Amino acid sequence: MRDKRDKQRLYRAEGIKLLYSNALPGILITFIVATSLVFTFLGHENRTGKLIWWATICLLLAVRLVDTLLWYRANSFERKQNHFYWRFSTGCLLTALLWSSWCLFFSGGFSSEEFTSSMVILSAMAGGATSILSGNALIGTLYPIIVLVPFSLELLCASEKYKNNLGALGLCFTAIMVFSAGRAARYVKSAILLKYKNSQLLERMEETIRTRTQEIYEISHTDSLTGLHNRVAFLRAANALTLRYKQNEISGFSLFFIDLDGFKAI
Template sequence: MHVSPLIEKELNDSVRILYLNAYSGLFISFIASTGIVFGFSDKSFTSVTDKLIWWFIMVVVLGIRFIDVYYFKRSSKAASYVDLYRFSLSVTLTALIWCCYGLYFHSSFSVLELTSIILIFSALGGGSANILSAHRPTCFIYAFLLLIPYSVLLTLSEEHYQNVLGVLGIGFGFVTLIALHKAANFTQNAIHLKNQNIELLELMEQRVELRTQEIYHLSNSDSLTQLLNRNAFLKESKKGYRDTLMNHLRCYLLT
């Protein structure tokens, strides 16, 4: 399928912005996942073991993403849809792992841990406006998976404070999605205008060059015969004479 040069440039810029911001997102995810696993004590050995397994899976996924980002940033080739889909899928996988943590370990959470999870999910979802705004579907899916499923689970709880946190989480989730929509619009418009201006500038330079060639041709050719006119003939003669003289002088100096 043929893609216009403008779309290719916009795709390249979008993907490079995503990868450029990836390091900060990976670092925050690693710190947050490590903090919630090792920062809270669990009485159940099974729960501790399961959390360590979850943390190991998260670290492996983040490590693979880190390697992908490292090699992409070292590459000089233009970004493609394959790069975009690979990045989007890895971000979605990270969001699913976060989502599974809240849903799977919910019954073992203390009040402090549950509140911390909601705050972490909200911070990660809100932060995606800066990190993932270059691709609207990716940032929408990431924020939705972080905030909505677990918040809905909290609203179904028998505990009143969990219901309140769930409603707040859902409300914040929809506000975040609106903010992500605006951030994505701003980023995409900025990328589009940048590449459109570059394309217009290149087109203007081409037209100026063609116009210059036309003016030169009109001023140095006879309108009837299209041969060199008197002024152009004299210029070419002087140029040829000067070149011949310089060649003779060069030969004389070399001998």
């Protein structure tokens, strides 16, 4: 039971480390893509709404950036705390909701070029999340679902045939991404647990070596019958006292010799 809890804590700690290690590239890519998408198709229709959306996602990315920098500045113990996990999860899933809202709010005024670009970008963001978020299976699974499923369902309900087809493709792509995210998370978990087993094995080996070394020392310095120090231990202690005396660490020492008649016969 304790070993299982240790594995869970290790998986959570290593998962947080992996998520935050990949956070900076993800934040930068999200900012670049969002900015390019908004200002490339910034026409008169929905202009204010798109600018508000862009400002909102930039604010969220700034908060996530500060949180990531705080994680990098924290010590090894603080990095393993659960509040970092919840903060990253919240920021990541809010980003996914904003991507989903882009198409839900503005797709009615999309041109064919903007519609195609938005679909490609959302699919790319969902696909990239499978590797970047592989440190946690739940986040890696929820991200593509939040990004793609709402818009895909909206397309399925549209009157145009090509939108229905794109909606079906979006749902199929989501299923593939969820499957890929699960496999990536399982692979990462296996790697983390293998690392844990290796560290446990190394600790046991070190403990075994220390135990064996102590046993060898006791065998070589202790009389097997009485358990008292033998000639080797005596000579070592005597030499150590002599050396300390020569180095003026002690003012002197005394040696008592007790002889027992017939000791060997006994």
